[in-house]
Amino acid sequence: MSVILRRLSLATSLAIATSLLAGCAVSHSGATDAGQGGGSGAGSASPALVGTPWSFSKTEEGSEAPNFLLQAPTPEQLADEEDDRLRLVGSNGCNRLMGPVVLDESRQTLEIGPLASTMKMCPNPEQSNAFNRMLEEVARYQIVGRGESARLRVMDDTGYLLATFMPVAASDD
Numbered sequence: 001m002s003v004i005l006r007r008l009s010l011a012t013s014l015a016i017a018t019s020l021l022a023g024c025a026v027s028h029s030g031a032t033d034a035g036q037g038g039g040s041g042a043g044s045a046s047p048a049l050v051g052t053p054w055s056f057s058k059t060e061e062g063s064e065a066p067n068f069l070l071q072a073p074t075p076e077q078l079a080d081e082e083d084d085r086l087r088l089v090g091s092n093g094c095n096r097l098m099g100p101v102v103l104d105e106s107r108q109t110l111e112i113g114p115l116a117s118t119m120k121m122c123p124n125p126e127q128s129n130a131f132n133r134m135l136e137e138v139a140r141y142q143i144v145g146r147g148e149s150a151r152l153r154v155m156d157d158t159g160y161l162l163a164t165f166m167p168v169a170a171s172d173d
Contacts (some may be wrong), residue, residue, distance in 0.1 A: 044147025047167040049103070050086065054152050054165035056093075056131070066093040067168070070101055079153045080159075086111055092131040094122035110141045111156070133161050 049070060056066040060067035068090030086101035113136040122128045139157035143150060152165040 046143050046146050047150050049105070049141065049143065049152065053168045055168045056163060058166055063089075066128075067091055067165075068097065068135070070103070078096070088115070088135070092117065092128040094124075094128045095120050097132065109140055110138050112136055112138050137162060 022112070045092070050072055050110050053067060053069045061107045068088050071087045071089060073085065074167045075085070087105055088097065088101050090097045095117040097115050097117045099113045102111040103109070115132055115136060117132060135154075138155045140159070142153045143157075144153060145151055150167055152167070154162050156162055
């Protein structure tokens with residue numbers, strides 16, 4: 001029963017955040033042809049899943065939005081032959097995240113985790129933990145739209161939409 005309640009709570013939180021995302025405009029530079037997508041963009045290609053920073057939401061200045069980046073293994077990791085997997089790096093809005101990723105672009109499947117994270121004291125630990133659990137439930141993905149309007153949709157193994165992410169430009173900091 002608690003799993004059902006947690007899923008409903010997570011679903012409610014994600015639905016609210018997703019509706020807030022609809023009004024957010026983002027700027028994305030460096031999009032590539034490697035992503036899947038549809039829609040009618042202004043001639044821009046869909047961003048690639050790997051190598052594009054994806055953000056869950058916009059936040060106030062000084063706050064960190066839950067986000068992630070899928071990184072290909074480095075030449076050193078490939079040479080080591082012990083770690084040739086994709087990696088997720090990111091943040092749940094408070095703690096840094098990292099973990100392995102299994103991606104099949106032809107089937108649009110994505111497995112994340114298990115995730116490791118830093119253990120800072122967060123103002124809202126339930127929200128941060130829910131974001132971590134949601135990422136570990138991802139089984140499929142879809143990139144819809146192009147350019148600035150592109151969105152990454154992640155679903156569980158039943159096709160239930162878990163979250164929608166937006167691509168973000170590299171930080172100017």
